[in-house]
Amino acid sequence: MSLEAQLRPRPLSPHLTIYRRTMTMMMSIVHRLTGTALYFGMLLLTWWLIAAAEGQKSYRLFESWIGSAAGKFILLCYTWALIHHLLGGLRHFAWDIGQGFDLPTANLMARATLIGSVILTVLVRTIGIWVRGAL
């Protein structure tokens, strides 16, 4: 830090907590959170692949974990995070080509991301139960 900066700190912009929470802001934060969750969720996918590659014994260990209540819950959260991040990404594609910056559209897309991700997650889970007849 330079001497001048120490003597006279530069003004900072107000931080996140000061702003009124808006839908677009929350979805932006959730996009980062789901991205981070998927970052560590990648370990789950890798564990699955490694377990399948290493043989029946290691796969049984993975199966018993993913079949437990905690495993099922984490898999459900993973599915939701993946779908939410995917829909949020589509929103970013719209912005990348310069579309959807007006407030009504931006708010609509933010709401669609949240509601759509919940509906699609329930749908995926329902199809899973329905097709395989297992939880």
Add this chain to the structure above:
Amino acid sequence: MKDMRTPLSRVRGLGSAKTGTRDFWIQRLTAAANVPLALFLITSLVALTGADYATVRSYLGNPLVAIPMLLLVLSGTWHMRIGMQVILEDYIHKEGPKVVMLALNNFFSAVVAIAGVYAILKIGIQS
């Protein structure tokens, strides 16, 4: 010193190297690839719900599954590496911890990518 130009002239001569937006572009490129690949993963997980070991092996051993799965692992880990780097750069302000965390991000992403590729190739070769 070969370059006799002044710093100002060098900057003027160089201009943009057109590589400043590399990560930004790759983030979009891998995002686009991840859309069908994520749908493929969700479909696979639904299809394999409650499946036994032999079924999972033969499914992953199919080239039509193994190749998109390889693409998913590579595109996914590349995308997440860039995404996490942006988050780290945004929230870690101290230079030392930032460099350490950025390095760990690279190591983590590389290990996850290689482990996934190793597993898929192993299953593919054995089947």
